[in-house]
Amino acid sequence: MQDALPFLIVGVPILLVLIWTIANYNRMVRLRNHITESWSNIDVELKRRYELVPNLVETVKGYAKHERDTLERVIELRNRAVASTGSANQQALDESALQIGLKQVFALAEGYPQLKADAHFLALQQELSLTEDRIAAARRFYNGNTRDLRQLCEQFPTSILASMFHVEPPEFFELESEAERVVPRVSLD
Helix, strand or coil, rough: CCCCHHHHHHHHHHHHHHHHHHHHHHHHHHHHHHHHHHHHHHHHHHHHHHHHHHHHHHHHHHCCCCHHHHHHHHHHHHHHHCCCCCHHHHHHHHHHHHHHHHHHHHHHHCCHHHHCCHHHHHHHHHHHHHHHHHHHHHHHHHHHHHHHHHHHCCCHHHHHHHHHCCCCCCCCCCCCHHHCCCCCCCCCC
């Protein structure tokens, strides 16, 4: 028994530190995988939006032929957003611009009563609205996982472990507040 005491005094703390290290490393890996999955969900919904935008623009073009500049601008913004594969911040900037452009299209549609009543336009508008809700939910999930990994990487003592294993948390996916503040003008003439 006396021979085992020094082993227990040294071995138990080492074993506890090893278990703590493994558990926290696995937690970081799990969070990183959740972030990858949630980014994939955002990507799927963004692609869905990108497919809806040209259909929406073509529908509006049929009614609002002289509003071509606004509609072409939305297609340009859509193409820029599709091509954006950089950081979450860069993609958020492109998405904000597209969101503002889409709000302008819906504001434009307010001036065309026959367009507002068009079944195809209404279906596209509803589909786009559902897609926007899905994007917002996926963005919240992504940002929540990013927050959790950031906290883990910045808090002591797990920050030491994150630095040892070179765990870098990604950026948040935040839209510019300007996109959230822009409200389409509605005329009830």
